[in-house]
Amino acid sequence: MKPDFTRLLDPRTEAMATSAIREILKVANRPGMTSLAGGIPAPETFPMDILEHVFSIVLDRWGSSAFQYDLTEGFVPLREAAVPYLRRYSVETPAEGILVSSGSQGLLDAIGKILIGPGDAVAVESPTYLGALQAFNPYGPRYVEIETDEMGAIPESLEKLIKEDKPKFVYLVPTFQNPSGRTLTIERRQTIAEIITRHGVLLVEDDPYAALRYRGDTVPAIKSMAPAHVLYATTFSKVFAPGLRVGLAVPPPGELGTWLVKAKQGTDLHTSTLSQAMAAAYLEGGYLEERLPLICAHYAPRLDAMLEAMEESFPSDWSWSRPEGGMFLWAEGPEGTDIPDLYEKALARNVAFVPGRYFYADPDRGGRTMRLNFTNADLDVLRKAVGTLGELIRNG
Ligand SMILES: Cc1ncc(COP(=O)(O)O)c(C=O)c1O
Structure with a gap:
């Protein structure tokens, strides 16, 4: 048997x-x-037609180091190339302020690992991204749900939850949200930035879709309005290729980033060096834009x-x-x-x-x-x- x-x-x-x-x-x-x-x-x-070319750039520039173990924080040329790229999302950071994750999903897992204990309140939109719930669930959170309407999360609902439930952190997908497709207006972003700053609350801003804008004006990330209170995340999954499994995170200045790195070390040591090198060459060469x-x-x-x-x-x-x-x-x-x-x-x-x-x-x-x-x-x-x-x- x-x-x-x-x-x-x-x-x-x-x-x-x-x-x-x-x-x-x-x-x-x-x-x-x-x-x-x-x-x-x-x-x-x-971009199947240019991948061979991008791969040849990787081999010429970085040779065997593209296949070597690397820093948990991320491949330095990618972090450097990501600085101007993140400005597209109105996120200002030096290269050292960027962490590379194995997709945004890898970051969500690390966040759960370092922040959530059994019974901790975590504020999420109602509805929210299913993969975030899957990443957080094993750590036993108690979800408190932020009411939403066609303009996304309602700031008054968020503030009420912050006062009553004292969430460990707030998780939002403010732009073209998965699942609702809704986008938080700039006014609401400003109000939310003000609320989290006043209450000293951490916001995880998960932003995989902002570059996929087909009409209308770009809306700046909440990170740009409250940089010390926002852990920002985006990914190459929707703008390059999801199989590479490369995401970018910009934590608030301070020690939180160090803890994310420690958590990632135990999970996968680092994101695939080759994938990161491909992303770096892709960004540097202007192919992504x-x-x-x-x-x-x-x-x-x-x-x-x-x-x-x-x-x-x-x-x-x-x-x-x-x-x-x-x-x-x-x-x-x-x-x-x-x-x-x-x-x-x-x-x-x-x-x-x-x-x-x-x-x-x-x-x-x-x-x-x-x-x-x-x-x-x-x-x-x-x-x-x-x-x-x-x-x-x-x-x-
Ligand atoms: C809101 C959101 N966050 C994170 C992810 C995970 O993306 P990845 O791990 O491929 O970067 C997705 C994927 O669909 C998503 O919709």
Whole structure:
């Protein structure tokens, strides 16, 4: 008989159970399925045509050191090249102020590891990024949920939570949020910067999507308004390639960064040197800035097609976000909307989406919502899939 070593699992692994969402993504990837469920970039946006050239630059410039162990803080040429790049997000920092992470996800894990103890309050948007909940859950936090509207987190709700629940930190995705696609207005950013500064609270600003702006004006990062109170994170996953697993973090000045480095040392020693060298060469050579408009030009019509198709086919008692960038759109039905039923019927018609309730720290919320991804299907396929959803909502 095979031994069952799952009996050895620590009780904290119960908080890692995410099988429902994994099942959804597995089903969504079945052949023939139009998936509006995932959150992955379109492979057509990867710069396959110049990667050999970028790799040759890496070999010429750094040779074997691109394959060697390296600093936990990150490959120095990447941190140097990231200084001007981060200005795009209005984040001002010297190279030494930047830490490289194995994707933003690696940073979220390190944050959980060093900051969260059982029962600690952590303030998150309602809804929030599922992967952050997955990273934090094993450390046993008590989530307190910041109310949101179409302009993102509501500052008054945040301040109330800060006063009442004294969260260890606040976690926000202020720009083209995953899952809602919403963007915090500049006024709200300023108010939130003022609130966290007045209360001496740490904000984790997770910002993977800001560069994917298809229209409208750039909104500065909250980090630029309260640099001493914000741990800023962004990633190359959406603007270069997610398989590289390279993210950037700018912690507040002081010792917090040192602790993040200690936590990372125990996890992976450092992010892949080769991946970091590729990212460094990509940034230094100006390729990222050159390619970004092409990525945006690939996604913008998909967002428009999804919005138009929803306008045409969704009933008027549904509401949805109208983002100016990012990868997601969020839709909410009226009282009585049965999302599990819609989900099953949509699957039967080969259309997949993610029911919104998975993005809430409180599993009883979000029952009438869904997240739709528009980056990974062709225009006609997108229109047809949204039309199918509209038809199912109207006619059952
Ligand atoms: C809000 C947010 N944070 C972090 C991540 C993780 O990105 P990565 O680890 O690929 O950098 C994602 C990925 O979808 C995300 O949407």
